[in-house]
Amino acid sequence: MKGDLFSSQHVVQPAVTPGMSVENAKCVKYAVNGEMYARQGAMVAYRGDLVFERKGQGVGGMLKRAVTGEGLPLMAVRGQGEAWFAHEAQNCFIVDVEPGDQFTVNGRNVLCFDASLSYEIKTVKGSGITGGGLFNSVFTGQGRLGLVCEGNPLVIPVSEQAPVYVDTDAVVGWTTHLRTSLHRSQSLGSMLRGGSGEAVQLMFQGEGFVVVRPSELTPQKSQQH
Numbered sequence: 693m694k695g696d697l698f699s700s701q702h703v704v705q706p707a708v709t710p711g712m713s714v715e716n717a718k719c720v721k722y723a724v725n726g727e728m729y730a731r732q733g734a735m736v737a738y739r740g741d742l743v744f745e746r747k748g749q750g751v752g753g754m755l756k757r758a759v760t761g762e763g764l765p766l767m768a769v770r771g772q773g774e775a776w777f778a779h780e781a782q783n784c785f786i787v788d789v790e791p792g793d794q795f796t797v798n799g800r801n802v803l804c805f806d807a808s809l810s811y812e813i814k815t816v817k818g819s820g821i822t823g824g825g826l827f828n829s830v831f832t833g834q835g836r837l838g839l840v841c842e843g844n845p846l847v848i849p850v851s852e853q854a855p856v857y858v859d860t861d862a863v864v865g866w867t868t869h870l871r872t873s874l875h876r877s878q879s880l881g882s883m884l885r886g887g888s889g890e891a892v893q894l895m896f897q898g899e900g901f902v903v904v905r906p907s908e909l910t911p912q913k914s915q916q917h
Contacts, residue, residue: 707774712786712804712836719778720786720803720838724769730777730804732765740773768807777804782840787865795831797839797865801905806835816872816894828865839864843906850896857893858904867900 696702704715707723715721722728724742735744747766769775778784789795789809799813811829831837845864850856857875866872875895896902 704776712806712838714784714786715776717783718781719776720784722769722775722777722804722838723773724775725772727768727770727807728804729766729768729807730775731779731802732767734777734779734803735767735769736776736778738773738775740771742769742771742773742775744769777838779803779840782842783844785839785841785845787837787839789831789833789835789837791834792868793832794868795837795865796828796867797831797837797903798863799829801839801841801864802829803838803840805831805837808835809833809837841903841905846904846906848902848904850898850900850902852898855895855897856902857895858902860892860894862904862907863894864903864905866896866902870896870898870900870902872896 704721707713707721710723710725712720712722712728719736722730724740729747732746745768747768784803787795796814796816805811809831810833811831813827814830815827841864848856848858850866850870873895875893
């Protein structure tokens with residue numbers, strides 16, 4: 693067969709080392725040698741001797757998901773082979789989590805991750821009940837985390853001198869040492885006149901980075917996640 697479709701740009705090559713790599717802008721490849729975890733339904737192709745099983749969250753995780761409405765619908769992938777993961781043709785990125793690191797990420801942005809990483813669903817500090825259910829997944833340990841994002845994310849440095857304010861629907865994740873709280877940027881008079889649609893943001897203070905997607909959730913997308 694000939695043509696652009698069969699060029700080296702599109703034809704995948706065997707993995708050189710076990711683990712996660714970006715296959716292209718929209719897909720992550722994982723060379724499995726043992727076990728890894730991925731978002732349920734995210735596998736688009738695989739080859740080799742692999743088994744896919746729904747991963748339970750345990751009693752504590754199930755209760756937390758029932759209360760918060762947030763969770764990671766995961767599957768375990770076991771065996772030896774290669775698997776490709778994608779989600780709604782969103783852009784894919786990889787984060788290396790080192791010992792002592794803590795990366796907080798919205799569950800809707802998680803694609804796959806190494807079994808050596810641990811995660812826990814936690815309330816975003818400072819968001820309170822008025823945050824509309826701000827619960828994210830906190831990853832710790834050592835390993836790689838594959839993320840998806842609608843468009844190319846903005847990675848914004850945060851410092852004590854320059855806090856960053858982010859729309860709550862646009863936050864993808866943030867690094868260890870940032871403090872969070874809700875910030876109201878709209879006056880009562882403006883709200884009574886109909887407002888700007890940007891009444892409340894999540895404020896980040898400290899030293900680190902916040903990752904932001906270049907769009908907000910539409911009502912339809914919000915229901916899907």
